[in-house]
Amino acid sequence: MNKVIRIAVFAAGASLTAPVVIPMAFAQSSMMAPNTVSVGGMAMYPNKTIVANAVNSQDHTTLVAAVKAAGLVGALSGPGPFTVFAPTNEAFGLLPAGTVDTLVKPENKATLTKILTYHVVSGDYPTTKIRQMILAGNGKAELKTLEGGTLTFMMNGSSNIIVTDEKGGMADITIADVMQSNGVIQVIDKVLMPG
The missing domain is CATH 4.10.80 (Rhinovirus 14, subunit 4)
Structure with missing residues (x-):
């Protein structure tokens, strides 16, 4: 047509x-609709949920498979709002060989859930808000995750935001502020690990 x-x-x-x-x-x-961002070669529509958009991103197939294995699809499709720090397939590929295959096994669901919920914060946190928090915190800001741990944020230059996990691992926000109907996705280049 x-x-x-x-x-x-x-x-x-x-x-x-x-x-x-x-x-x-x-x-x-x-x-594309206004405010639509392309992630993994696909449009991310602000009127769709985090999960509805993520399933279309070719860069997030591993994350989507992990979310399904952990049984978190329903939770992340809820009203939120949530901010998801979404590792790309490449980020998962940086983990030791076999890690992802082991984590998605049914017997490891609790560990997988802990890691995934460590990437989710309750509330809307676009990068402008995170930057303001960093400035107010004299160069550092912290957010509590759904897992119960803490993510630390710092600036690297005038616009790049670095996310640090509780084990000292660092990730860059590579695609910022992908707005969703129930929150925002911040694409990151590393998998974050809880303490």
Whole structure:
């Protein structure tokens, strides 16, 4: 199915409006809704939930599989708001070989749940708010996770925010402020580990 739009053409003081046919696939990909961000090659729509958007990101297939294995789909589809620090597939790939395969086994559900909920904070925390907290905290801010642990935030330069876990591991926010109907996703380049 194609989409017909009208384009106005102005030439030598005269104007003409003519219909132009645009293939629907192009219309959908190039006319994304305002505030839509592309993550993993797919549009993340602010009117969809965290889970509904994440399942479409090719960069977050490991995270989505882990969320399903931990039984957290329902919780992260709830009203929130939540801020999810979402590691990419590449971030999971930096873990020791076999770690992810071991974590998604049913007998390791409690450990997997602990790690995943350590990446989630209750409330909306866009980077502007995190930056303000860092400035107010003399260069450092802390947020309590759903797991019960703490994430620490610092600036690295004028715009880059670093997230530090309780074991001293650090991650950069690589794609910021992916707004969702029930919160915000901050894409990070490392998996964070609770203490």
